[in-house]
Amino acid sequence: MKVDKISDNVWKFTGTDHVNIYYIDAGDDKIIIDAGNRADRQQLLTLLGNLIDLREIDIVIFTHLHYDHIGNFDIFPNAQFYASAKEIADYNHKREEAVLNPSIVDKFSVDLKPLPERIGPLDVVEVPGHTAGSVCLMYPEKKILFSGDTMFSKKQLGRTDLPTSAPGKLNDSLIKLLDYDFKTLAPGHDY
Numbered sequence: 001m002k003v004d005k006i007s008d009n010v011w012k013f014t015g016t017d018h019v020n021i022y023y024i025d026a027g028d029d030k031i032i033i034d035a036g037n038r039a040d041r042q043q044l045l046t047l048l049g050n051l052i053d054l055r056e057i058d059i060v061i062f063t064h065l066h067y068d069h070i071g072n073f074d075i076f077p078n079a080q081f082y083a084s085a086k087e088i089a090d091y092n093h094k095r096e097e098a099v100l101n102p103s104i105v106d107k108f109s110v111d112l113k114p115l116p117e118r119i120g121p122l123d124v125v126e127v128p129g130h131t132a133g134s135v136c137l138m139y140p141e142k143k144i145l146f147s148g149d150t151m152f153s154k155k156q157l158g159r160t161d162l163p164t165s166a167p168g169k170l171n172d173s174l175i176k177l178l179d180y181d182f183k184t185l186a187p188g189h190d191y
């Protein structure tokens with residue numbers, strides 16, 4: 001696992017399958033975006049633990065609920081966990097299809113809250129496509145767009161052929177993202 005500081009208060013952790021986890025120190029709000037692959041647990045505990053006492057993380061946002069974005073949910077004992085209302089509904093309706101990994105489905109036991117329009121310093125952007133409940137998070141002050149699996153760093157897009165995907169909506173979601181003035185793209189995977 002590798003750590004990069006992508007802004008004065010934002011760190012990126014890249015692990016197995018090039019999956020990215022982000023930590024934002026926004027003053028009173030200590031925020032995690034996506035919780036990565038479970039295989040990276042020990043390294044994440046060490047590397048993130050060097051930056052912050054994990055008990056201080058109060059907000060964990062999932063861009064969507066695929067297993068490689070939620071795997072280490074349980075290292076944040078005092079956090080509230082958020083995903084979009086649509087993503088939560090799909091998860092409640094068909095867990096295995098929403099998570100894509102039976103062993104993570106069995107472990108995953110958090111009280112998911114629906115994302116408000118704005119959370120801490122972040123604007124929530126609903127971008128159905130990769131999953132019907134996918135979100136991006138825009139950090140206007142730093143001009144960073146956290147894009148989950150909607151859009152990757154090498155201008156590639158996420159898959160839309162998965163069980164909870166909404167392929168017919170991706171185009172509108174990408175057009176919506178053009179309205180956001182970001183200088184840094186912070187994707188869910190470094191592909």
Ligand SMILES: [Zn+2]
Nearest residue numbers: 064066130149
């Ligand atoms: Zn995904």
